[in-house]
Each structure stands twice: as C-alpha cells, then as structure tokens.
Amino acid sequence: MTTVERVQVFLLPDLGEGLSEAEIVEWRVAVGDVVTVDQTVVEVETAKAVVDVPCPYAGRVVALHGAAGEVRPVGQPLITVAPLGGAGPDDQEPAGHATYREEERAGSGNVLIGYGTGHGGSGRRRRRPRLAIAPETDDRVPASTGVPAGVGSAEGTGRTTPGGPTAPAPGGAAPAGGPAPLVISPIVRRLAKERGVDLATLRGTGTGGVIRRADVEAATAAPAARLAAVPDTGQAHVGLAPAGDGDVVIPLTGIRKVIADKLSRSRREIPEVTIWVDVDATGLLETRAAINAATPDAPVSVLALLARICLSGLRRYPQLNAHVDTEGQRIVQSAGVHLGIAAQTDRGLLVPVLRDAQRLTTRELAAALAETTAAARAGTLPPARLTGGTFTLNNYGVFGVDGSTPIINHPEAALLGVGRIVDKPWVVDGQLAVRKVTQLSLTFDHRVCDGGVAGGFLRHVADCVEQPALLVANV
Incomplete structure (x- = not known):
C-alpha cells in the first residue's frame, strides 16, 4: 500500500466578501486528465457570479470532490492533483486509511485574482482534514x-x-x-x-x-x-x-437565496422611509439629445445623467452616502461614492458597483454603466464588483411602471428609484402643456438622517432633472 505524500489538494478558495460556498456547475477535467498550472478545472456559481476556477498545481487529476449541482463550502477540497510520474489513481490508499497531506505553498498565485487560494504562504506542512x-x-x-x-x-x-x-x-x-x-x-x-x-x-x-x-x-x-x-x-x-x-x-438556493436573505435582513434592521416627487424630465432629454448630437461616437444615456445628478446630490448631502454600524453603534459616512446600479439578469437582480464614481466624467460614467450592466447580464463580473456599494440607483421605469417603494440594498442608507418617462399634461408658465414626466422616489434609512436631509436631496435631484443647467454649478 503506497503512502500518498506528494499529492496536492486544492481547496475551494475564498470567493469574496460574504461568500462561504459555491455550487459546482461543470467540471472541465476528469480523473486521469493532465492539468497545467492555472488551467481552468471547474466552473462554479456563487451567490454573486459564475466563476471559472483555475488550479494552481500541475499534474494528473487524482480526484474530483463533488458532482455538478453540489454545493461546496469554502476551504473544502475541490480537486486532488498528483505529480506526473508520481502517485496516480492506482497508487491511492483506500479512503479511511490515508490522510492526504498538502505541501503548503502559494501555488501560482493566480487563483481568482484578488481573493487568494486560501491555503498558501506559510511554507509549513501540516495535516489536512480527511477527505x-x-x-x-x-x-x-x-x-x-x-x-x-x-x-x-x-x-x-x-x-x-x-x-x-x-x-x-x-x-x-x-x-x-x-x-x-x-x-x-x-x-x-x-x-x-x-x-x-x-x-x-x-x-x-x-x-x-x-x-x-x-x-x-x-x-x-x-x-x-x-x-x-x-x-x-x-x-x-x-x-x-x-x-x-x-x-x-x-x-431557494444560489443567488435567489442570497437576495431573499439580504432583503429580509434589510427589512428587519433598517427603519426605511420612502418619499417621492413627479418631475418634468423634458429638459433632461433635450440635454441628452444635444450631447449625443455633438459627439455621436460616445453617446450618453439617461441613466448616466441621472447618476451624475445623484453624485451632485450626495456631494451636497453626504449623510445619505453612509451605513449604520450596529455593532459599533455609529454611522459611517463613506469618503467615496461607490455607486450601485440595480440590473435585472437571467440569474436574478444584481447590483454591480462603480467604485469612486465621483471621479468619473459623465461620458466615463456612461461607458462604465454600459460595460458593467452588460457584464452583469452575461454573468462575467467578479464577486468584488458586486459588493461594497454605498448608494444605489434603480431604474425600474424600464419595466413600464411609474413608481415603487424599493427595499434598501443592505447595508446602504439610501436608494433612488426612477419610474418610466411618459407624456403627461403639465402646467408650464401658467399654461397646460404635454411634457415628459417621470416619478422619482427616495428610500432612506431614518437612522442616518431626518426628513429635512432626505427631502433636500430629492428636491436637488428633481431640480437638476428639470433644469440640467444647475449641474454646471456643482461639477
């Protein structure tokens, strides 16, 4: 009976903030296959994204731990690889009589860049749990x-x-x-x-x-x-x-379970209030048309203009760019605006984040929004792009609805919702006219501010939608 000393057991790595498990979607290799360093060996689905997982070891596949559809916890064995010319499938000890040992090393260091392999760096050899x-x-x-x-x-x-x-x-x-x-x-x-x-x-x-x-x-x-x-x-x-x-x-598994848990937690912990206002968006649409006519090769979306207006409002009312630290009994206002954009995908509602959005120009915002929402719908965003938001913009008007009382994206403190833009009768300078009207709603955490701050923010956003020239004074 051969003692297995040199096999490498690759553990499911840390997949990002708050992610403790992943479901195996498809194995890309089989027992007996030869793999190289950084070769993708399995596709897994986390609560945030579908991820290709590369293996940091080279050799022959000895064992695959888990079948398609099975959920594996982070830190548990994922794949066992033996060096070529070393221990193969026929050289293994029966289960229960051998405990695999892993040579503690960092491997290639390229496994899910930004999250690490979760089992490297010490240089010491130690006994691993039984498979x-x-x-x-x-x-x-x-x-x-x-x-x-x-x-x-x-x-x-x-x-x-x-x-x-x-x-x-x-x-x-x-x-x-x-x-x-x-x-x-x-x-x-x-x-x-x-x-x-x-x-x-x-x-x-x-x-x-x-x-x-x-x-x-x-x-x-x-x-x-x-x-x-x-x-x-x-x-x-x-x-x-x-x-x-x-x-x-x-x-209720995967993304659907995480969405349910997060929304339930938001409703339990956050005393939320929703306020709303109808606004004349005719000037906003005219401004967009003028911008795109001048530079048609780099179009700006209505969502990008609304994002720019939100950034202006958060600069004036930073109380809404915050979260409540319940354990520390404190309110933390973020230095940068990490803008979340609610995006409906085939895998559920995702909120990808544009980090430090206040540093982007309006054109850069438009490009970043288009790229981010496309990647979210394709399922190619890494987990880090789906966490850490400080304020969310939700355009539920794309579903053909006028208003909503959305649930705050925990642990953020506020969310601005935008309804559909439709023709409605509107009084302009004392005369009845047909204008492009939309409804804006702000849902906020009453712990971080009172109605004066929330109302001031929403009124500022509404004024900028109706008179986009007001943005010039704030950018």
Missing part, C-alpha cells in the same frame, strides 16, 4: 457494520467505504432496520433540517449510498416523501402543505 468527513454522532454508522467511526465515502471521488453497506438503489426509502443514513456534507444535513426531510427515509444516490443534496431536493419535491418526513403527532401541520401534482417546486 471523507465523519458523520455526526446521531448519524454515525453502527460499529456492527464494520465501518470505523470517521470512515466514509467521499462523494464524487469514486472511493468507497471499506466494509461499508452495499449502495441501495436510488430513489426509495432506506430499508427498515438498516444502517444510519450516510451523510458526508454538512450542507446536505442543514438542507434536510431546513426542509423537514428525515434522512433515514432517503436512499442516497452518491457513491457508496451517500445522500446528496439532489436527494434531499427530490424528496422535497415529492409529496409523499415530504409528508413522510413530518412526525405524526395527530395534529394538523399548518404551513407544511404538500406540493401538488402540477406545482413547480423551486429550491
């Missing part, structure tokens, strides 16, 4: 099965548990009196708890009978399995109605 994570006490395989405590099957790696039970056929209930359910991933265990699924009723479809995330989701979607997971107390279970035959069950 097969021991189940918790209440789910541990009984000693009578011959499986030592802490020995299991690493899902997706092709290694089985020595002496373990034969993998049951997928899709049914576990046999009565059989061994406890084999669960490796803490994500699976947490998901089952959240959805009220009894793991003992499931047959695992993973290697060696391991229960995977897909098994829990399938049980949730099936009415019979969902009802079987509810303890029989003789009482009606309010709020746990089974899914009907024609119902569509959509797991």
Whole structure:
C-alpha cells in the first residue's frame, strides 16, 4: 500500500466578501486528465457570479470532490492533483486509511485574482482534514457494520467505504432496520433540517449510498416523501402543505437565496422611509439629445445623467452616502461614492458597483454603466464588483411602471428609484402643456438622517432633472 505524500489538494478558495460556498456547475477535467498550472478545472456559481476556477498545481487529476449541482463550502477540497510520474489513481490508499497531506505553498498565485487560494504562504506542512468527513454522532454508522467511526465515502471521488453497506438503489426509502443514513456534507444535513426531510427515509444516490443534496431536493419535491418526513403527532401541520401534482417546486438556493436573505435582513434592521416627487424630465432629454448630437461616437444615456445628478446630490448631502454600524453603534459616512446600479439578469437582480464614481466624467460614467450592466447580464463580473456599494440607483421605469417603494440594498442608507418617462399634461408658465414626466422616489434609512436631509436631496435631484443647467454649478 503506497503512502500518498506528494499529492496536492486544492481547496475551494475564498470567493469574496460574504461568500462561504459555491455550487459546482461543470467540471472541465476528469480523473486521469493532465492539468497545467492555472488551467481552468471547474466552473462554479456563487451567490454573486459564475466563476471559472483555475488550479494552481500541475499534474494528473487524482480526484474530483463533488458532482455538478453540489454545493461546496469554502476551504473544502475541490480537486486532488498528483505529480506526473508520481502517485496516480492506482497508487491511492483506500479512503479511511490515508490522510492526504498538502505541501503548503502559494501555488501560482493566480487563483481568482484578488481573493487568494486560501491555503498558501506559510511554507509549513501540516495535516489536512480527511477527505471523507465523519458523520455526526446521531448519524454515525453502527460499529456492527464494520465501518470505523470517521470512515466514509467521499462523494464524487469514486472511493468507497471499506466494509461499508452495499449502495441501495436510488430513489426509495432506506430499508427498515438498516444502517444510519450516510451523510458526508454538512450542507446536505442543514438542507434536510431546513426542509423537514428525515434522512433515514432517503436512499442516497452518491457513491457508496451517500445522500446528496439532489436527494434531499427530490424528496422535497415529492409529496409523499415530504409528508413522510413530518412526525405524526395527530395534529394538523399548518404551513407544511404538500406540493401538488402540477406545482413547480423551486429550491431557494444560489443567488435567489442570497437576495431573499439580504432583503429580509434589510427589512428587519433598517427603519426605511420612502418619499417621492413627479418631475418634468423634458429638459433632461433635450440635454441628452444635444450631447449625443455633438459627439455621436460616445453617446450618453439617461441613466448616466441621472447618476451624475445623484453624485451632485450626495456631494451636497453626504449623510445619505453612509451605513449604520450596529455593532459599533455609529454611522459611517463613506469618503467615496461607490455607486450601485440595480440590473435585472437571467440569474436574478444584481447590483454591480462603480467604485469612486465621483471621479468619473459623465461620458466615463456612461461607458462604465454600459460595460458593467452588460457584464452583469452575461454573468462575467467578479464577486468584488458586486459588493461594497454605498448608494444605489434603480431604474425600474424600464419595466413600464411609474413608481415603487424599493427595499434598501443592505447595508446602504439610501436608494433612488426612477419610474418610466411618459407624456403627461403639465402646467408650464401658467399654461397646460404635454411634457415628459417621470416619478422619482427616495428610500432612506431614518437612522442616518431626518426628513429635512432626505427631502433636500430629492428636491436637488428633481431640480437638476428639470433644469440640467444647475449641474454646471456643482461639477
């Protein structure tokens, strides 16, 4: 039996602020393939973006940790690579008898630039956790099965548990009196708890009978399995109605889950207030047309002009470019304006950020907005571009609506919403006329300011929309 000393275990790296896990979308390599340094080995989806993950090691792929659709926590094994001419798949010790050791080094240093590999730099060699994570006490395989405590099957790696039970056929209930359910991933265990699924009723479809995330989701979607997971107390279970035959069950995962969590937190923590005003945007549209007629090769959008107006307003009312530090019991006003732009994409509502937007000219704002929103919709923005905003601009008028009371993008303190621009009757110099009218709404955190500041900001924005020449005095 060969002792594996030189294999490199690449852990899922830190993917950015607030991101603790990623879902495997597609493996780009297979066991036995030869990889080079910085070669993309897997595509993962975080709560912020789809990311190609390169491997900092060169060699032959020994194991892939996780299947497509599985969520991997940051810091857990992702791929194992052995040096060419060294240990290969046939040289591995069986799972449970060998603990892989990783030579601590920084590798290429190019893994998800800006976030690091999360396991380099010390130069020391130390023992890594077992690739097969021991189940918790209440789910541990009984000693009578011959499986030592802490020995299991690493899902997706092709290694089985020595002496373990034969993998049951997928899709049914576990046999009565059989061994406890084999669960490796803490994500699976947490998901089952959240959805009220009894793991003992499931047959695992993973290697060696391991229960995977897909098994829990399938049980949730099936009415019979969902009802079987509810303890029989003789009482009606309010709020746990089974899914009907024609119902569509959509797991609250990935970006949708993060959006739900963030918006719920915003509503819980922020005492928000919304104020609004109707404005005549005819002058704004005329100004845009004049700018674009002069330089048609570098057009300026209405959104870019609104961004410029917001920056002018935040310069005058910096109280809104802030956030509340609840732990420190303080209000922090940001030195720069990191402008978030709400963008609807196929993957959900994203808010990419233009850092230090106050330093950009109006044309630069227009170019940056076009590039950023296109990248957001294509799913190519890195996680760092989706965090750290201090103020958000939301153009919900593109959906054909006039107004909204949006939820603040936590932990920011304010959000300006813009409705559609439509022809409406308007009084101009005492005469009725048809003008281009829109509604502006400002939702703000009442902890950072009172109505005077919020009203002053919104009135300044409205005045600049109606009379764009006022911007000249502030830029």
